[in-house]
Amino acid sequence: MILGCIADDFTGAGDIAGLIAAEGMRTSLFTSVDDIGSRSCEAGVVALKTRSLPVEVAVQQSLAALELLLQAGCSQIVFKYCSTFDSTPRGNIGPVAEALAARLGVETAIVCPSFPANGRTVYQGNLFVGDVPLAESGMRDHPLTPMTDSDLRRWLAPQTSLAVAHIPLQRVRSAGLADDLAMARGLVVVDAVSDQDLRIIARAVADAPLVTGGSAIGMGLPANFRARGQIGDTPVPALSRHGPTLILSGSCSVASNAQVAAYRASRPAIAVDVERLLHGYPVLEEVDEFLVRNAADSPLAYSTAPPELSRTFIEANGGNRAALAVEELLAELATRAAARGIAKFVVAGGETSGGVVEALQPGPLQVGRMIAPGVPLLANETQTFALKSGNFGSENFLHEAVAAMEPTT
Ligand SMILES: Nc1ncnc2c1ncn2[C@@H]1O[C@H](COP(=O)(O)OP(=O)(O)O)[C@@H](O)[C@H]1O
Ligand SMILES: O=C(O)[C@@H](O)C(=O)COP(=O)(O)O
Numbered sequence: 001m002i003l004g005c006i007a008d009d010f011t012g013a014g015d016i017a018g019l020i021a022a023e024g025m026r027t028s029l030f031t032s033v034d035d036i037g038s039r040s041c042e043a044g045v046v047a048l049k050t051r052s053l054p055v056e057v058a059v060q061q062s063l064a065a066l067e068l069l070l071q072a073g074c075s076q077i078v079f080k081y082c083s084t085f086d087s088t089p090r091g092n093i094g095p096v097a098e099a100l101a102a103r104l105g106v107e108t109a110i111v112c113p114s115f116p117a118n119g120r121t122v123y124q125g126n127l128f129v130g131d132v133p134l135a136e137s138g139m140r141d142h143p144l145t146p147m148t149d150s151d152l153r154r155w156l157a158p159q160t161s162l163a164v165a166h167i168p169l170q171r172v173r174s175a176g177l178a179d180d181l182a183m184a185r186g187l188v189v190v191d192a193v194s195d196q197d198l199r200i201i202a203r204a205v206a207d208a209p210l211v212t213g214g215s216a217i218g219m220g221l222p223a224n225f226r227a228r229g230q231i232g233d234t235p236v237p238a239l240s241r242h243g244p245t246l247i248l249s250g251s252c253s254v255a256s257n258a259q260v261a262a263y264r265a266s267r268p269a270i271a272v273d274v275e276r277l278l279h280g281y282p283v284l285e286e287v288d289e290f291l292v293r294n295a296a297d298s299p300l301a302y303s304t305a306p307p308e309l310s311r312t313f314i315e316a317n318g319g320n321r322a323a324l325a326v327e328e329l330l331a332e333l334a335t336r337a338a339a340r341g342i343a344k345f346v347v348a349g350g351e352t353s354g355g356v357v358e359a360l361q362p363g364p365l366q367v368g369r370m371i372a373p374g375v376p377l378l379a380n381e382t383q384t385f386a387l388k389s390g391n392f393g394s395e396n397f398l399h400e401a402v403a404a405m406e407p408t409t
Helices: 010-022 055-071 093-104 152-159 176-183 195-204 215-227 254-264 274-278 283-293 307-316 320-339 350-360 397-405
Strands: 003-007 027-030 043-047 076-080 108-112 120-123 126-129 164-167 186-190 210-213 245-249 269-271 300-302 344-348 365-372 375-379 384-388
Touching: 003 010, 003 055, 003 215, 010 027, 010 043, 010 076, 010 215, 010 350, 010 365, 010 375, 010 384, 043 055, 055 076, 055 093, 076 093, 076 215, 093 108, 093 152, 093 186, 093 210, 108 195, 152 164, 152 186, 164 176, 176 195, 195 215, 210 215, 245 254, 245 320, 245 350, 245 397, 254 269, 254 300, 254 344, 254 397, 269 283, 274 283, 274 320, 283 300, 283 320, 307 320, 320 344, 320 350, 344 350, 344 397, 350 384, 365 384, 365 397, 375 397, 384 397
Parallel strands: 003 043, 003 076, 027 043, 076 210, 108 186, 108 210, 164 186, 245 300, 245 344, 269 300, 344 384
Antiparallel strands: 027 365, 120 126, 365 375, 375 384
């Protein structure tokens, strides 16, 4: 293993693993730190669920993953966070990046969440989602990490004791990038609005022990190892299998709302009533009974609600208590379905996917082809997964995912 990635959530781990694998690097996704090194690969991606944990716990888990990746041989580490920079004024992006940098003995690391294929671009230090600044997108109402400032420098500064610097797009596109990086100290927000910009940046950080960013910065890194003759060109495996799928959506993003509505219009779907759940009604049994009855038809269970409604609901119901109750319920539904022999799971939402995968404990996963930008198929010997980041995928994503998991012959 020569490239190690520490992802702060499970969908993000699949996202970067898929992009690296698509560049021909033999890639494994480790769903637990205990699995690191258990499978031979060139790139190893560790899926943590640290995005919304207390800062100290997120730092400690990230450092533990780093030690194991270094022991496995990694010469470059990527800290992968969300392309919408999901964090709060306390963390966890700043503190984790700072701790990893200290352990690796580096004074500088880039900060580059840009993911143009999914409409996330960084310009003048500000993050855009499609054609609106981050703070005007659905992310301003995210249940756990509401993003209310689009200026990454301003959002990051209170999270870290390191200096926060910026390299503008003009420098990325000129010969000045390498010089600017050599001179910079601290966490350096780098503008990028196209894949081409990201590949230039990736080339410039070929020798950096630590890179931080969204998944798309990972796209350009395999070429650096290939140029040094360290890797070959491995095709991605198919990873489809026969049988019905269970779909679980705990994401309240704008995209997931549209996808749930589209799926519900033609396929069996049941909403999780979060209010009843919190008041102790047997919601788990009711939803599970529906899923058993419709198992052959790839049913969907969802708590997905419009972003502003779920945010208001969480605020009125003891903060993360509601979110955690939903995560536990969806994870338990997955566990019960797996026990009945369901082997294919589509999960929408990063925290939600983390809960489901931690409950199913699939061990190391192979990384297959992308169903949509940032969403690859993942599989072990007995189960196949598609873990969808909240805002990814077209309106028909859930139909497409079910179809993509089924072999074509
Ligand atoms: N109806 C709801 N009300 C309140 N919280 C919810 C509701 N549905 C889901 N949640 C919680 O919101 C969070 C969504 O986060 P996540 O799964 O990461 O989705 P995304 O990928 O869109 O960010 C989860 O913790 C989930 O349990
Ligand atoms: O970088 C991204 O946008 C994704 O890989 C990701 O991490 C999204 O997180 P969720 O929206 O919480 O799934």
